[in-house]
Amino acid sequence: MQIAIASGKGGVGKSTITASLLYLLKDDYSFVAVDADAEAPNLGLLLGVTEWDEEREHIGAKVARINTESCVKCGICYERCPYGCIYIDDEEGNYVVNELTCEGCNVCGLVCPVAGTITLEEVRSGVIRKATTKYGFPLISAQLDVGRPESGKLVTEEKEWASKLMKELNLEHMIVDSAAGIGCQVIASLGGADVAILIAEPTPASLSDVQRAYKVVQHFREPAYLIINKADINPGFRGLEEWAEKEGIPILGRIPYDRAVPKSMSMLKPVVEAFPDSKASKAIVEIAEVIKKEILG
Amino acid sequence: MQIAISGGKGGTGKSTVATNLAVALRKIGVKLTLADLDVEAPNDHILLGVELANEKPVNQFMPRFDYSKCTKCRKCAEVCEEHAIVTLRDGTPFLMPTLCSGCRACEIVCPVPGAIQEAFRTIGHTYVTPTPYGFTLVTGKLKEGEERSMPLVVAAKRRAEEVREGLLMVDTAAGTGNTVSKAIESSKLLIAVTEPTPLGIHDTELILELGRLMGIPTWVVVNRADLGEKEKVYELARKYGAEVVAEIPYSENIVRSYVEGKPIVLTDYPEAEIFTGLAKRVAEFLGGGE
Numbered sequence: 047m048q049i050a051i052a053s054g055k056g057g058v059g060k061s062t063i064t065a066s067l068l069y070l071l072k073d074d075y076s077f078v079a080v081d082a083d084a085e086a087p088n089l090g091l092l093l094g095v096t097e098w099d100e101e102r103e104h105i106g107a108k109v110a111r112i113n114t115e116s117c118v119k120c121g122i123c124y125e126r127c128p129y130g131c132i133y134i135d136d137e138e139g140n141y142v143v144n145e146l147t148c149e150g151c152n153v154c155g156l157v158c159p160v161a162g163t164i165t166l167e168e169v170r171s172g173v174i175r176k177a178t179t180k181y182g183f184p185l186i187s188a189q190l191d192v193g194r195p196e197s198g199k200l201v202t203e204e205k206e207w208a209s210k211l212m213k214e215l216n217l218e219h220m221i222v223d224s225a226a227g228i229g230c231q232v233i234a235s236l237g238g239a240d241v242a243i244l245i246a247e248p249t250p251a252s253l254s255d256v257q258r259a260y261k262v263v264q265h266f267r268e269p270a271y272l273i274i275n276k277a278d279i280n281p282g283f284r285g286l287e288e289w290a291e292k293e294g295i296p297i298l299g300r301i302p303y304d305r306a307v308p309k310s311m312s313m314l315k316p317v318v319e320a321f322p323d324s325k326a327s328k329a330i331v332e333i334a335e336v337i338k339k340e341i342l343g
Numbered sequence: 344m345q346i347a348i349s350g351g352k353g354g355t356g357k358s359t360v361a362t363n364l365a366v367a368l369r370k371i372g373v374k375l376t377l378a379d380l381d382v383e384a385p386n387d388h389i390l391l392g393v394e395l396a397n398e399k400p401v402n403q404f405m406p407r408f409d410y411s412k413c414t415k416c417r418k419c420a421e422v423c424e425e426h427a428i429v430t431l432r433d434g435t436p437f438l439m440p441t442l443c444s445g446c447r448a449c450e451i452v453c454p455v456p457g458a459i460q461e462a463f464r465t466i467g468h469t470y471v472t473p474t475p476y477g478f479t480l481v482t483g484k485l486k487e488g489e490e491r492s493m494p495l496v497v498a499a500k501r502r503a504e505e506v507r508e509g510l511l512m513v514d515t516a517a518g519t520g521n522t523v524s525k526a527i528e529s530s531k532l533l534i535a536v537t538e539p540t541p542l543g544i545h546d547t548e549l550i551l552e553l554g555r556l557m558g559i560p561t562w563v564v565v566n567r568a569d570l571g572e573k574e575k576v577y578e579l580a581r582k583y584g585a586e587v588v589a590e591i592p593y594s595e596n597i598v599r600s601y602v603e604g605k606p607i608v609l610t611d612y613p614e615a616e617i618f619t620g621l622a623k624r625v626a627e628f629l630g631g632g633e
């Protein structure tokens with residue numbers, strides 16, 4: 047089974063809760079964990095990974111380059127780039143591609159009148175790594191290079207590697223911690239999942255973002271569940287619970303705000319391992335039990 | 344003049360800093376427009392307690408094939424870097440709309456006039472919302488199910504530039520991919536909001552690296568400064584020649600004002616001072632630059 051964990055909004059505790067759930071499920075199930083937040087991968091840190099078994103470069107991104115020698119400075123590429131990624135270098139008056147924003151669509155190369163002046167070059171867009179965590183299960187994690195496009199493809203490649211690993215090691219499940227937002231990384235994380243677990247906190251901003259993530263989940267027709275984190279920080283706010291009820295999304299549990307969570311994070315340990323008696327840990331243990339019964343069977 | 348607020352990791356309090364700084368700057372007389380370019384998860388309007396207004400669809404080009412003219416040469420599919428065009432065995436092209444980024448490369452290479460017609464689809468919306476704080480908020484919002492946020496970032500930034508008054512303040516998405524660099528582009532100052540947890544520190548290095556690559560002077564704001572090892576943030580800032588300009592403690596007051604959609608800088612809570620102080624520094628920086 048493939049489970050994807052998403053939240054829409056960043057910083058609502060998705061990776062910390064995921065790390066704790068992995069810790070609690072490791073004894074009863076076999077799985078591979080995938081950190082699909084390629085722009086800010088944190089699961090490795092939270093699971094105390096210090097060494098990677100294997101690292102693969104991902105050469106997927108393309109960026110345009112202009113050969114200033116043959117460029118006749120007609121400015122056509124500058125006008126036609128759909129994303130405004132070509133600028134005129136002040137000092138020399140040359141046309142230059144901003145490699146940190148280029149989407150690699152090759153429109154500039156197609157419209158340039160001087161053949162061979164603009165080339166689309168493959169560049170490294172990031173790395174994908176594999177580790178064996180000290181808890182025994184493997185972790186696949188990707189890191190997008192700064193300023194690169196196509197993080198969705200990186201996630202797809204991560205999941206392919208994870209699927210292979212499942213076959214090789216005869217693992218039952220894949221648990222994917224997706225990125226914030228609702229774009230290509232999240233779509234690649236949710237696509238192909240059997241179940242989505244959404245995490246939100248009771249604030250209007252988090253509600254708005256998790257509703258958007260849920261629309262993506264609906265697009266894939268996946269059953270969804272909700273975990274409410276920091277459930278007690280905003281007692282007057284009922285919007286999250288009301289929304290879940292209206293949509294018929296089962297709530298797996300509510301985790302109270304607990305200073306043990308940030309403390310465990312600075313110790314680089316799942317909170318359920320670092321402070322098993324804390325309020326938050328007790329709530330997560332209950333949630334893990336529900337997941338075992340309701341989802342993993 | 345343009346400045347950007349970013350943070351690397353999600354949930355570091357980027358939007359809290361952006362909205363409060365905007366209110367504080369306006370209070371001390373700086374004219375500005377705030378642009379929320381976190382198009383996958385825009386929240387500044389919620390934090391400012393306003394409903395998005397003046398909706399405008401972002402209509403993006405997509406090819407529509409006229410099969411009576413198409414010669415099934417497959418050129419369009421070959422050139423499409425997004426692999427948004429698939430071809431049947433006989434070469435008939437089909438579009439997978441959500442993958443299309445609207446770049447028009449297919450239209451440019453199609454050898455048969457009229458085989459590719461111009462069609463459009465709405466990939467999201469931009470909004471121009473007046474706020475009760477004396478500045479306008481421009482927001483980009485990607486439609487759910489759309490994959491590419493870049494075109495929406497470009498459209499929202501363009502709309503912000505059209506309506507801007509004075510300073511343009513840009514609030515970016517999490518991460519350090521090319522949509523974040525697009526949002527930051529042309530800024531004279533980058534303010535990186537971070538938290539001193541190991542995860543926050545890890546991601547701070549990425550945003551500082553982006554600032555360095557883009558050649559933009561960078562300031563660091565340490566949020567929830569008491570929850571971790573802030574010395575490490577200082578160390579990192581030093582390494583990148585960035586200055587730590589403010590520390591914000593973890594505070595129930597901030598959480599409350601966040602939850603209520605009331606900028607803390609307008610309250611009597613002691614935390615308001617931090618944002619006023621930051622605003623003064625930004626104003627000084629802007630003054631010095633002109």
Ligand code: SF4
Nearest residue numbers: 127148149151152154
């Ligand atoms: S490849 Fe596309 S995005 Fe990059 S510079 Fe050329 S036209 Fe612009």
Ligand code: SF4
Nearest residue numbers: 117118120121123158
């Ligand atoms: S279109 Fe080609 S020749 Fe013209 S400015 Fe661009 S790179 Fe130079």
Ligand code: SF4
Nearest residue numbers: 423443444446447449
């Ligand atoms: S507009 Fe660009 S992305 Fe869309 S189908 Fe044509 S080539 Fe592909």
Ligand code: SF4
Nearest residue numbers: 413414416417419453
């Ligand atoms: S390039 Fe034009 S003629 Fe060739 S398959 Fe595509 S639409 Fe048809």
